[in-house]
Structures are given as C-alpha cells and as structure tokens.
Amino acid sequence: MSQPGLNPRRAAVRLLDGVLGKGALLPELLVTGALDKLDPSEKARAQRLAMETLRWMDRADRMLGPFLQRKPELTVHNVLRLSVVELCVDGAAAHGVVNSAVSMVKADKVHHRASGMVNAVLRKIDVTAWDKLPEPRLPKWLRKPLVADYGKKTVEAMEASFANGAPLDLTPKGDPAPLAKAVGGTVLPTGSVRVLGAGQVSALAGYEAGDWWVQDAAAAIPAKVLNAQAGERVLDMCAAPGGKTMQLAMTGADVVAIDVSKKRMVRVRENLERTGLDATLRVVDALEWREALFDAILLDAPCTATGTIRRHPDLPHAKDGADFPTLFALQERMIDHALSQLKPGGRLVFCTCSLLPDEGEIQIEDALKRHDDITVEPITLAGLDPAWTTPEGGLRLRPDYWADTGGMDGFYIAMIRKTV
Ligand SMILES: C[S@@+](CC[C@H](N)C(=O)[O-])C[C@H]1O[C@@H](n2cnc3c(N)ncnc32)[C@H](O)[C@@H]1O
Incomplete structure (x- = not known):
C-alpha cells in the first residue's frame, strides 16, 4: 500500500x-x-x-x-x-x-x-x-513590462493579490441579497456575490435551479456596461464559455452568441440550459461572419489573460510572452470587424481580461485613430471608483483593487459609440 x-x-x-x-x-x-x-x-x-x-x-x-x-x-x-x-x-x-x-x-x-x-x-x-520572505514575484518576462506600465509599488500589490488567490464570485440571475444569504456570501459594490472559503460549487444553494453562475466580479462588469435592453439585437462576439452571454440573455435582449470553438460552445449551451436562459448560438470565426447589423455588440476578445493570474497561477510560468503580439493584432482586426457589424448609433463594449495596455488602452487609442465615426463614452456604474477611469475614457480594473475583500481580476473595458 x-x-x-x-x-x-x-x-x-x-x-x-x-x-x-x-x-x-x-x-x-x-x-x-x-x-x-x-x-x-x-x-x-x-x-x-x-x-x-x-x-x-x-x-x-x-x-x-x-x-x-x-x-x-x-x-x-x-x-x-x-x-x-x-x-x-x-x-x-x-x-x-x-x-x-x-x-x-x-x-x-x-x-x-x-x-x-x-x-x-x-x-x-x-x-x-x-x-x-518577500511576496512571490512574477517571472521577469511579465514583471518588467508591468513595472514599466504601472510602477513597482503597484506591481507588488498585484503580486500580493496573485499569491492570495481568488474567492468564489457568483453572478445572480435575480436579486443578489437573497442569494448572498442563501450561500453565506456578501454582495459586492457592483452586485456580484462573493463567497469566501466556498467548498464544492455544485453543492451551493441554487446551483441546480440555475439561480447563478460562477463569474469573477470584474468579468461581470462589461455586460453591465453594455446595458442591453429587452428587444435589442445584441451580438456576443467571443462568447464561450458563456458567462457574459447569460448576463445579456437575462435582459430580454435578442442575443446571438458566436465563438470559433465548437468544444467551448458546448459549455455555453450547457450553461444556458442550467440557467434556463436563451440565445442563438453559432460556431463561426467572428472575422468571417456577418449578419444584419446589431444594436449592441460585446467583444470579449481573446487575450493574454494576464488579469486572471489569481485563478491561473500556471500562466506566468507556462508562457513567455512570445505569442502575445499575434493576439494584439487579432484584437485590432476584431474591433474593426465588430464596428462594421454595428448599426449607426449602436454601441460596442470592448474588453479583455488582461493587464497589458497593448490589449486595452492602446487598442482603443489606435481604434480612435483608425475610425472617425466612433467616440468613447464614459462608464458610470454603481460600485466603480471614478479613479479607475483611463485618459482615453476606458476602465482599468486591477487585481489589487478591493484587496481587503479578496481582489478582482484584471480587466480593461471601453464603451464605444458609433456615430449616427
Ligand atoms: C475571453 S474568451 C471569452 C469569454 C466569454 N466571453 C465569457 O464571458 O465566458 C475568448 C473567446 O474567444 C474565442 N475566439 C477566439 N478567436 C475567435 C474568432 N476568430 N472568432 C470567434 N471566437 C473566437 C475563443 O474560443 C474564446 O472562447
């Protein structure tokens, strides 16, 4: 034995x-x-x-x-x-x-x-x-550019958050307060429910009934920013595994969710089934697909996922940054394609779960140079600190924010309006 x-x-x-x-x-x-x-x-x-x-x-x-x-x-x-x-x-x-x-x-x-x-x-x-001993440091290939962008002190705070890991965050289908009570959690300022020391996720109250789904509090913000309305035609352009698709479907909007990965799209279908929500699903390459124009588009673009190291501590050790520029170029093409699918007056929320400005602030600055028919709209949402707004008008979320209550994933979010 x-x-x-x-x-x-x-x-x-x-x-x-x-x-x-x-x-x-x-x-x-x-x-x-x-x-x-x-x-x-x-x-x-x-x-x-x-x-x-x-x-x-x-x-x-x-x-x-x-x-x-x-x-x-x-x-x-x-x-x-x-x-x-x-x-x-x-x-x-x-x-x-x-x-x-x-x-x-x-x-x-x-x-x-x-x-x-x-x-x-x-x-x-x-x-x-x-x-x-000091807080565990990120490998040099990632630490160096982050220190150049954010400064040493901020990177050290991010590293502390990475070492602590992440609590369980839930997005409620309904009112967050009764859910928080049922699962022994707390309601965060942006409406997600946080559970500290949660055990088996599927054993939590309301799982079978599809009353909630697991989604980091920061990841829940982009769909809230898009603010889809019942009856609107909305595209979720990189949908799998579907956390944001469910948020969009919850509004009563007519949601089309696409993703290039057949395997990952199965997860979207399962998630919608569990929560009893509805969306039209298509497995397609977003860059080669078009339909009638949309009122609103959510582009949660493929990215380096450097904002999610609290949950994925393997990432900085498995990667070395060599493939990152390919992702930056893909994001640029996706923004342009999304804009071509948007009705005049329509809105596009671009987001990435990344800490790199190349996948956030710089993408939007460059998009503003390429397109003279778009503007960036200010993001005002309950629970967000105005200091998180960036000069080009986006929102920079960092893992060291809300440090006392468990942090949040790093994200970049911008709300673009196509002029009429
Ligand atoms: C950041 S994840 C999306 C997460 C998802 N929005 C959510 O909230 O659950 C990015 C997704 O983009 C998809 N993707 C990558 N390239 C794509 C393409 N050319 N067309 C459509 N989807 C693509 C990936 O398969 C992946 O599922």
Whole structure:
C-alpha cells in the first residue's frame, strides 16, 4: 500500500513538470488525462497542491536557495518546491511531507540518487522564516513590462493579490441579497456575490435551479456596461464559455452568441440550459461572419489573460510572452470587424481580461485613430471608483483593487459609440 497522500503529491509534481518543463497550461494537462487514475478527492488535492506551489514558487525557491549547492533537475526541484509549500503554507506535518518527498524521489529511476539531498534539505527548512520572505514575484518576462506600465509599488500589490488567490464570485440571475444569504456570501459594490472559503460549487444553494453562475466580479462588469435592453439585437462576439452571454440573455435582449470553438460552445449551451436562459448560438470565426447589423455588440476578445493570474497561477510560468503580439493584432482586426457589424448609433463594449495596455488602452487609442465615426463614452456604474477611469475614457480594473475583500481580476473595458 502506498503512503497516505503520496498519489496526489506525485500527480501534482507531474503537473508542475508539465507547466515548468513543457510550457503547458494546467487545463491543457488536465484534458490530456494527467489525473485520470486518481479518485475525485485525490484529483482535487493534486490540483490544489500544484496551483498552490505555482502561486508560491518564487518564495519557495528563495527558501530553498541557501541549501542547494546547484540547481536540481526539474522533477527533484518540483518535489522540493511542493514540499516547502506544504510545510510553510499548509502547515502540514513535517514527517509526512519529508517521507513522501523522499519516497517520490527514491522511486524515480533516473533521480533516485537525489533522495538523500532531498531529505537533508527539507529537514533544514525553518517554517518560521517563511513570512519574512518577500511576496512571490512574477517571472521577469511579465514583471518588467508591468513595472514599466504601472510602477513597482503597484506591481507588488498585484503580486500580493496573485499569491492570495481568488474567492468564489457568483453572478445572480435575480436579486443578489437573497442569494448572498442563501450561500453565506456578501454582495459586492457592483452586485456580484462573493463567497469566501466556498467548498464544492455544485453543492451551493441554487446551483441546480440555475439561480447563478460562477463569474469573477470584474468579468461581470462589461455586460453591465453594455446595458442591453429587452428587444435589442445584441451580438456576443467571443462568447464561450458563456458567462457574459447569460448576463445579456437575462435582459430580454435578442442575443446571438458566436465563438470559433465548437468544444467551448458546448459549455455555453450547457450553461444556458442550467440557467434556463436563451440565445442563438453559432460556431463561426467572428472575422468571417456577418449578419444584419446589431444594436449592441460585446467583444470579449481573446487575450493574454494576464488579469486572471489569481485563478491561473500556471500562466506566468507556462508562457513567455512570445505569442502575445499575434493576439494584439487579432484584437485590432476584431474591433474593426465588430464596428462594421454595428448599426449607426449602436454601441460596442470592448474588453479583455488582461493587464497589458497593448490589449486595452492602446487598442482603443489606435481604434480612435483608425475610425472617425466612433467616440468613447464614459462608464458610470454603481460600485466603480471614478479613479479607475483611463485618459482615453476606458476602465482599468486591477487585481489589487478591493484587496481587503479578496481582489478582482484584471480587466480593461471601453464603451464605444458609433456615430449616427
Ligand atoms: C475571453 S474568451 C471569452 C469569454 C466569454 N466571453 C465569457 O464571458 O465566458 C475568448 C473567446 O474567444 C474565442 N475566439 C477566439 N478567436 C475567435 C474568432 N476568430 N472568432 C470567434 N471566437 C473566437 C475563443 O474560443 C474564446 O472562447
């Protein structure tokens, strides 16, 4: 019989190897069956351990640094990182963590000779030194441009928010107050419901009835800004998995939701079915598709997702920014195409879950130069701080906002009006 907790730890190390060695994102590893041999509770534990290790990796490396004469091979390094995080963040019992780490390395045909070193290093870890170490830093490739755009202090605040992870935010189909009461949450200033320390999502009150869906509070703002009206013809141009489609459908607008991914569109259909909402779905490339003009369009463009690192700590470690310019160019083409689909007087909300101005402020400044028939309208919505408005008229949301109550995803949102 294997030691208790060994299977999920082994699986977590495999996930870390995939992210840090192959540049794969965790969801990509999960769909390839990386955890298929584990039972549901082991699976959940493996995922949690991998995410937590990625979140705190920079600090774990600082802790390990003085005890390592040279950089260990990746798998051994990941066993050490995972063990340090279990000891220092989870407060796990040292004997269990150290024994598991040694067993994992001993069983490894290639690296078994490192088991003595792993044992010796982990026994030297002083958990009381953990809190004195700096907040975990983002990798340089991302930190450098963010510091240039926001300044060091702000980036440090964002990093603190990334390390803390994210609470569960729900978008209510109806009134947020009774939902908050039913799920033991609180109503946020913009109307989302936040639940701290939520367990299994599908076990929360109202899930089966489709009374709400999971959506970060920041991600819920773009559809509110578009303010679709009953009877309006509205396009959700990059719809999957459908969080914003449901918000639009809730208004009684006539919603057409399109996405290029057939697989992801299945999620939109399932989400609409669970919540009893309705929209016309099409799997198409938005850039090659047109229909009769729309009153309003929501363009939640594909982006680097750098605003979502609280929930996706794998992202900065799996990526290196090399493919980012391709996304910036795609966003520009999507804005132009969206404008060509809009009735005169119609409105386009452009948004990205990114922290990079190239995918936000700069896209809108450039769109204003390319199109002389558009204006940017001010965004006024209850719960938003006027200081979040940007010079070109958009809204910059940052992970360090609402820090005391759990933060929010980084987002950029702009409301464009096509002149009559
Ligand atoms: C940021 S996600 C959208 C999230 C969604 N709006 C929500 O709130 O749940 C971006 C989406 O753009 C889709 N996408 C990427 N390129 C596309 C294209 N050329 N045409 C249509 N959809 C595209 C992706 O499949 C992805 O689902």
